[in-house]
Amino acid sequence: MFHFLDEWPLSPIATCAVIVFAAYGMMYQYSTQKLHAKEPAVIASGIPFIGHVLRMMLSGGKYIKNIGMRNRHLPIFTLPVPRSRIYIVTDPSLAAAVQRASKVLSFTPIIPEVTERVLGLDKATMNITRKNLDPGPGDERGFLADIQDMVYAWFGPGSYLNEISLDAARDLRSEVLAFAALEAHCSPEIPMDLLAWVRHLVTVSTAKYFYGPQNPIALDPELEECFWDFDHGLSKLLINMFPSVTAGKAYKGREQLVKALEQYLENGHHKLGSMIVQKRVEIALQHGWTLRATARSELSFLFAGIVNATTSSFWILLQIFAEPQLLSIVREEIAQILRPTESDKGPNPGNYRLSITDLKDRCPMLVAVYRECLRLGSDNYSTRMVKEDTLLADRYFLKKGAVVQIAGGVIHSDQSIWGDNVDDFNPGRFLERKQQSGSMRQNQIHPAAFRAFGGGKTLCPGRHFAMNEILSFVSLVVLMFDIKAPNGDRINVPKKNDGVLPVHILEPISPVEVLISRRRDKYAEICSNIEFDV
Numbered sequence: 001m002f003h004f005l006d007e008w009p010l011s012p013i014a015t016c017a018v019i020v021f022a023a024y025g026m027m028y029q030y031s032t033q034k035l036h037a038k039e040p041a042v043i044a045s046g047i048p049f050i051g052h053v054l055r056m057m058l059s060g061g062k063y064i065k066n067i068g069m070r071n072r073h074l075p076i077f078t079l080p081v082p083r084s085r086i087y088i089v090t091d092p093s094l095a096a097a098v099q100r101a102s103k104v105l106s107f108t109p110i111i112p113e114v115t116e117r118v119l120g121l122d123k124a125t126m127n128i129t130r131k132n133l134d135p136g137p138g139d140e141r142g143f144l145a146d147i148q149d150m151v152y153a154w155f156g157p158g159s160y161l162n163e164i165s166l167d168a169a170r171d172l173r174s175e176v177l178a179f180a181a182l183e184a185h186c187s188p189e190i191p192m193d194l195l196a197w198v199r200h201l202v203t204v205s206t207a208k209y210f211y212g213p214q215n216p217i218a219l220d221p222e223l224e225e226c227f228w229d230f231d232h233g234l235s236k237l238l239i240n241m242f243p244s245v246t247a248g249k250a251y252k253g254r255e256q257l258v259k260a261l262e263q264y265l266e267n268g269h270h271k272l273g274s275m276i277v278q279k280r281v282e283i284a285l286q287h288g289w290t291l292r293a294t295a296r297s298e299l300s301f302l303f304a305g306i307v308n309a310t311t312s313s314f315w316i317l318l319q320i321f322a323e324p325q326l327l328s329i330v331r332e333e334i335a336q337i338l339r340p341t342e343s344d345k346g347p348n349p350g351n352y353r354l355s356i357t358d359l360k361d362r363c364p365m366l367v368a369v370y371r372e373c374l375r376l377g378s379d380n381y382s383t384r385m386v387k388e389d390t391l392l393a394d395r396y397f398l399k400k401g402a403v404v405q406i407a408g409g410v411i412h413s414d415q416s417i418w419g420d421n422v423d424d425f426n427p428g429r430f431l432e433r434k435q436q437s438g439s440m441r442q443n444q445i446h447p448a449a450f451r452a453f454g455g456g457k458t459l460c461p462g463r464h465f466a467m468n469e470i471l472s473f474v475s476l477v478v479l480m481f482d483i484k485a486p487n488g489d490r491i492n493v494p495k496k497n498d499g500v501l502p503v504h505i506l507e508p509i510s511p512v513e514v515l516i517s518r519r520r521d522k523y524a525e526i527c528s529n530i531e532f533d534v
């Protein structure tokens with residue numbers, strides 16, 4: 001029996017190796033196959049199927065970004081993953097096509113999956129959330145559709161946006177003034193972590209103007225730390241394997257905040273909060289949400305309001321103060337839009353108004369810095385689910401059940417869009433250029449190439465508000481303070497930490513220690529009783 005085995009030239013170990021190798025070869029070969037002749041080019045991983053997923057978990061967002069950078073010639077490509085595909089879009093006009101195809105490439109199915117994990121929502125609430133996700137005209141509207149419609153409408157240009165922007169500017173001003181008044185804090189001798197400083201001011205103010213004076217963080221300042229613990233462990237919560245163990249601090253922080261928010265709702269403290277929060281709570285309760293679940297949903301709104309405003313304000317201040325020439329241009333821009341307030345008896349000396357509209361319309365360098373910091377800081381992906389087999393832009397086959405991601409990070413570092421110095425901070429790229437003819441024009445940049453606020457159906461509803469709030473805050477700090485490196489040199493601008501899953505504008509890879517001191521000139525004095533208007 002089995003005499004042929006006597007002639008088998010290989011040892012058992014070598015035989016196993018050959019079998020394993022052949023199986024691997026077949027698996028690899030299989031993983032490189034397209035599902036359809038028109039499917040985008042497949043980029044297989046050395047470890048078939050699971051390789052991409054493993055690398056994403058290990059290296060965060062920069063893993064896919066690097067694949068995109070190495071394959072610049074491909075406007076879209078396919079990453080094979082277990083039983084499905086991820087399509088990565090790296091071209092602005094194709095990104096626009098994805099955004100237009102919102103019927104078949106939909107974001108909404110993802111929301112329940114993500115929020116369930118991140119917020120820890122219970123099964124009954126998820127049952128409510130999954131109903132009527134993408135209602136057509138005439139269909140019954142689900143919770144998400146109702147709340148999104150309201151938030152987009154209220155945050156759109158108009159009187160409510162003006163009102164809440166002014167509230168925000170005033171609360172930020174109070175916090176900044178309170179800091180300045182504490183001479184001990186605001187001392188030229190004690191170095192401070194710039195990000196921690198901005199974090200505190202923005203967190204406390206945001207909680208206040210959305211949730212009112214009785215907000216959980218005002219009542220219990222320790223919750224501020226819980227909030228940032230939650231933020232920093234978000235990707236672990238997203239993976240959702242025994243979150244109370246694997247994401248201990250984030251989990252604990254979240255649960256403490258939820259408990260406090262539930263108490264807050266129970267006590268009716270939200271009646272002193274902003275109209276938009278009151279409306280959100282009302283919609284949740286109408287759809288049968290419990291107070292506990294509503295508290296979790298409000299945590300997501302607080303999160304959206306705080307995290308990106310914080311990180312982008314940090315980068316803007318850092319870049320401005322790291323470059324003395326830029327600082328003086330921006331200061332000059334802001335100074336020239338200050339207007340003395342008028343009272344009934346004529347001009348009111350010593351009191352000035354700062355118009356948020358003027359900040360946006362008449363401070364071109366400030367606005368350019370804002371946009372440039374968002375371009376550099378945002379590596380996030382806009383994600384869509386493929387609901388049916390689709391031919392995107394009449395060219396690319398996308399398989400039902402797969403995921404499409406628009407790779408903001410790749411588009412934001414594309415030389416062909418932004419120019420050679422694409423990795424440098426250069427606000428000039430957002431300034432209008434004088435042409436030979438003397439007419440002004442904006443540099444020609446594809447509208448879908450600026451991805452910081454997402455695009456299409458997932459365009460950030462808070463983008464107008466964010467700009468109002470951030471520019472108000474930054475201009476106060478620029479007028480009131482000097483921010484310097486502790487050793488008197490220029491402030492060093494660290495790289496962004498792109499080894500994490502980008503859930504918001506990236507943070508710096510190392511802390512930035514600075515000395516913050518109150519200025520002693522006319523403008524710094526003016527800030528003490530500056531009034532905002534729109």
Ligand code: HEM
Nearest residue numbers: 148304305308309312382452453454458459460461462466
């Ligand atoms: C510079 C600051 C900001 C940036 C860069 C930013 C960016 C974004 C992006 C890219 C999304 C889409 C996320 C996705 O695709 O899943 C988003 C969603 C959202 N943003 Fe912002 N945002 C900022 C500030 C704000 C502020 C201040 C608020 C105020 C509350 C806000 C409220 C929201 C909300 C409620 C959503 C969720 C929309 C939904 O899922 O229906 N954002 N933001």
Ligand SMILES: *[C@@H]1O[C@H](CO)[C@@H](O)[C@H](O)[C@H]1NC(C)=O
Nearest residue numbers: 122123124125126127128131
């Ligand atoms: C989910 O909702 C359906 C009705 O829409 C109901 O019949 C079912 O019992 C609910 N399940 C849970 C777990 O609440």
Ligand SMILES: *[C@@H]1O[C@H](CO)[C@@H](O)[C@H](O)[C@H]1NC(C)=O
Nearest residue numbers: 304308378380452503504505
């Ligand atoms: C914050 O901004 C980043 C970068 O644009 C974006 O990807 C992310 O979704 C935003 N997060 C929130 C909570 O708005």
Ligand SMILES: CC(=O)N[C@H]1CO[C@H](CO)[C@@H](O)[C@@H]1O
Nearest residue numbers: 061114380381501502503504
């Ligand atoms: C790939 C990735 O990190 N996507 C994230 C982009 O931002 C949204 C909103 O914060 C997250 O839900 C996504 O997971």
